[in-house]
Amino acid sequence: MSCESCKNELAREMYAELEKFIDELPEKRGALISVLHRAQSIFGYLPKEVQAFVGEKLNISTAQVYGVVSFYSFFTMEPKGKYPISVCLGTACYVRGADKVLEAFKNELGIDVGQTTSDGKFSLDALRCVGACGLAPVVLIGDKVYGRINSAEQVKEIIKEYQD
Template identity: 60%
Template sequence: MCTCSVKEDPRFTELADFIASLPDRKGELITVLHKAQGIFGYLPREVQEFVAEHMELSLAKVYGVVKFYSFFTMTPKGRFPISVCMGTACYVRGAEDIVAELSKQLNISVGGVTEDGKFSLDTLRCVGACGLAPVVIVGEKVYGRVVPKDIEGILAEYAQA
């Protein structure tokens, strides 16, 4: 049985309603995990337990899927998650320098979150925008052909938010 704080947190009700709305739960685990991560921002153990219980799956199955797919995260993200593509095109066009500059300006390493919770920094394998390499994604916004000197301006767009 899930020990989730369902009664105290309306996000669990939203997730339960979503799961209940599925015509057939079989084969929908990834869809449910995407929804859960959209609701909670990440997939901590209690959310995975809740999904397992409501999908009638083992926690091991849910955890295995969460660990396998790099899109899913078990750690909190900043209000503005930053991802730098490290695919081949982006890498050879300077993505490492972009990551270094972001780390320096935000004072965090890859996988970290700023003290104020505003930004988190991660890398991705490939975002499929090789013509724009190197690519930085902040939330849903894609920045292409980024060079280290662009980082200050990109971060400034989110300063007042």
């Protein structure tokens, strides 16, 4: 089996999983956001092909789907790294040095906000607020929360945890 056929088989399985989720919804009307969340968890992001598929299955236009995807910052149309890093830049985090934490991640990874490392391991984003102000500055890697990050050394240690 060639690598291309591996990708095609994986894609078919992912689309089948999404289709099953949509088909099992008791009510499709008003389900767009939950379907998009599920699609993003399956595919890792929401490329135009997935958006078109969702629109077709929910009987809404691709433009409507795109409007929701582009409006909500949680959704992404670009592939993320295996370990998506998000630095909170909300007020509490910012006044406690989150901008310096973000710079440390940029320097350590060699990427800017919105980019993914060439090996696909890390992607970097900045968020407005994650609601963990008591732990400011806060960094999320996937669903794991790191609080009171205030040095380049801490950033290096965090990244080291994810080196395979």
